[in-house]
């Protein structure tokens with residue numbers, strides 16, 4: 460199967476160690492540099508990702524779960540060009556993202572990736588139509604094509620009647636559908652979703668996941684999603700549990716029914732929760 464993402468041995472270290480180099484031949488500058496090193500090195504380093512390997516194939520629906528601070532968002536950002544890893548290699552469609560310049564990264568994101576965030580990130584002074592059109596306008600797509608594509612995608616995600624409204628006139632669930640339409644409008648190879656239902660109630664969360672599932676099944680859209688919610692995670696085909704920056708466990712759904720998969724996920728997450736509880740006296 461075709462590989463969309465191949466991340467090999469990636470690590471992310473925040474607050475890296477700085478060594479002042481006495482290369483200036485200027486004693487005042489050298490003292491100044493040593494002082495800077497001293498201050499910077501007081502900031503503790505965090506190993507947010509620790510030698511992680513991850514491969515995502517075309518048509519996958521992968522979910523990343525794990526406790527708060529375990530490195531879920533860092534992993535998502537590291538493999539989606541938002542914040543590259545400190546060490547290791549990330550290939551998207553065979554292209555090494557570390558070797559790209561800013562302009563190339565911008566074009567690459569536009570061409571290959573669609574982002575969905577918890578906070579929707581819609582522009583409030585633009586209509587729903589205009590919000591979805593943003594990526595196409597930037598790519599100088601003709602007005603006629605923009606219209607055709609927006610009507611098509613609006614139909615697929617169920618927001619045809621909202622196109623003339625402003626985001627402030629839409630509900631949370633509707634706003635997330637708009638954000639999904641905007642993410643899909645360029646036909647990206649990969650949808651990257653960070654807690655896409657974090658701002659929604661459970662009914663809307665399930666509707667959004669049904670939509671993502673349908674897009675994955677019927678349109679072959681590849682999805683990589685972070686969630687802390689076991690029920691939401693049970694929509695995925697593969698689950699990665701991350702712990703202290705490492706992939707601690709991988710769970711494949713295979714032929715399992717969603718309920719059965721959910722029970723397996725619950726078993727793992729409740730075990731984690733149990734470890735946080737103190738024994739009774």
Ligand SMILES: Nc1ncnc2c1ncn2[C@@H]1O[C@H](COP(=O)(O)OP(=O)(O)OP(=O)(O)O)[C@@H](O)[C@H]1O
Nearest residue numbers: 473474505507525526527528529530531532533534
């Ligand atoms: N920009 C940053 N600078 C320094 N440390 C950071 C930065 N971003 C994240 N971290 C640290 O890296 C670790 C992983 O953070 P990350 O946001 O990936 O966790 P997470 O699993 O997504 O957490 P949550 O579920 O709470 O959103 C944490 O210890 C966090 O404090």
